[in-house]
Amino acid sequence: MKTIAFIDTLLCALLICAAGCSRSSSLDFSEEEEPGGLHSIIWLKSLCKGESRLVTEEIVIRGRIIANDRYGEWNRALVVADETGGIEVFAEGSTLADRYPFGATVTLYCNGLRLHDYGGKVVLGSEPNAYGFGLSQEELVAHLHRGVDSPAPPESRTVSLDAIGSEYVDTYVRVTGVRFCERGTWCDKDPETGRHIATDRTIVDEAGHTFIVRTAGGCDYAKEPLPSGKGSLCGIIDYFNGRYSLRVVNREFDFSE
Secondary structure, eight states, rough: HHHHHHHHHHHHHHHHHHHHHHHOOOOOOSSOOOOOOOOOHHHHHHTTTTSSEEEEEEOEEEEEEOOOOOOGGSSTTEEEEEEEEEEEEESSSHHHHHHHHOOEEEEETTTTTEEEEEEEEEEESOBBBBBSSSSSSHHHHHHHEEEESSSOOOOOOOOOOOGGGGBBTEEEEEEEEEEESSSBSOOOOOTTTOOOOOOOEHHHHHHHHEEEEOTTSSSSSTBBBOOOOOOEHHHHHHHEETTTEEEEEEEEEEOOO
16 A cells, blocks of 8 residues: 555656646746646747748747737737747737737637748738738637736836847837937828828937837827937837837837936
8 A cells, every 4th residue: 555655646746747847938827737838939939940830739828918909009919928038919800909908918829820930020820811811800719818817017128229139029128218319200191191101210329329119100199299308118129121120019108308
């Protein structure tokens, strides 16, 4: 009997150890562990070696929403991040922020979705169609589950403009002590339609380093004046065809200095 009890104890210890070793993120979540454990976002993105790659493995990601369509800043897309990095998830529809608010914990079931090389950046979506490769509402509900915990503001990483590189793509950062080089509004207008369009503005720090801030034409503050003086911005580092930019999220900028 002592031998059987010892074996049972040993098996339990091995199972607990295996469960602990399968977790690839140290974030503290209230939900139970998924069968087979979690995978990191940086590992998921590494699977895309060409223009596109269908995910056929049981890959589960867990992280937080660091960008959505609140204030119209991130149209038809969400950005999910864990401690290893972030990934943009293309999705059809609007008011995504109502279901996936800023800072919410989410679990992403990737099997059946498709990784795409989008201008040199790996993103997640569906099979390409006439409208792009955004997930349908049904796909989004099936693959992206919100956690039971209350949304908590994610922590931004303070970074200097000259240090921004590939490791910061799709991560939530803060830049401080900067000012806008231009005057005018956040976004320009299309001369034919009169609608505001996505526009690049330039910020500069005290050392003279510059960086692009890109703002969607449909954002709530597109027609507002650019802030004056020095201040800070929080946003996501984006990349497209060899060009980095900062995209403000959650309307987080402070130029009170």
